[in-house]
Amino acid sequence: MDYLPESKFVDVSQIVDRVRMIKDEEEKELMRRASLLNDEACQRVINSISAEKSEKDIVKDLLEIHEDLGVEGLSFDPIIGYGANGANPHGTVGDRYLKPGDSIIIDMGGIKDNYCSDMTRTVFWKQPSEKAREVFETVLEAQKRGVALVKPGVRFCDIDAACRDYITEKKDMVSSSHTVQVTTSVLNVTSTEIFQVLTKLNVNLE
Numbered sequence: 774m775d776y777l778p779e780s781k782f783v784d785v786s787q788i789v790d791r792v793r794m795i796k797d798e799e800e801k802e803l804m805r806r807a808s809l810l811n812d813e814a815c816q817r818v819i820n821s822i823s824a825e826k827s828e829k830d831i832v833k834d835l836l837e838i839h840e841d842l843g844v845e846g847l848s849f850d851p852i853i854g855y856g857a858n859g860a861n862p863h864g865t866v867g868d869r870y871l872k873p874g875d876s877i878i879i880d881m882g883g884i885k886d887n888y889c890s891d892m893t894r895t896v897f898w899k900q901p902s903e904k905a906r907e908v909f910e911t912v913l914e915a916q917k918r919g920v921a922l923v924k925p926g927v928r929f930c931d932i933d934a935a936c937r938d939y940i941t942e943k944k945d946m947v948s949s950s951h952t953v954q955v956t957t958s959v960l961n962v963t964s965t966e967i968f969q970v971l972t973k974l975n976v977n978l979e
């Protein structure tokens with residue numbers, strides 16, 4: 774500013790956002806390809822999971838899988854969260870090992886042709902507890918209700934409300950006196966949303 778005293782900064786973020794929100798057919802195809810590649814990488818990550826591997830070990834597997842698939846880089850630092858660690862939004866990958874019944878949060882994305890993919894998936898090691906299964910089914914049904922409303926002209930807030938209202942209806946199924954050390958999500962549900970769901974259900978994560 775010292776060199777251009779008569780100038781001022783103007784925020785053009787909204788202009789860029791409006792231009793970029795409409796994708797042409799080529800862009801949409803590139804986005805699909807990046808997403809499908811991430812699907813393949815995620816399935817390979819799931820197949821690599823074992824009781825002998827820590828969260829950090831799975832991240833190492835992910836990097837090798839990306840290289841094998843020709844992924845050009847990470848969209849963000851991946852998150853692998855075992856058990857209660859998966860309920861921590863943007864949690865830190867550590868040296869934890871699996872216990873039977875643990876949920877495994879996989880939050881990952883890669884770059885292909887300058888387009889970033891991003892997904893969150895949850896799987897269980899061995900068999901989930903009955904309480905974890907109940908939470909999973911609640912979130913799954915909430916997601917289905919939201920997806921069913923998606924169409925041009927429907928507001929995001931109304932889709933969000935359909936999901937949240939169902940969860941509110943079901944919250945009494947989990948007593949605050951119970952402690953559940955596993956969490957769950959469904960396809961395309963972020964770890965932050967999982968935390969919010971469990972909070973609404975009064976699930977103790979300690």
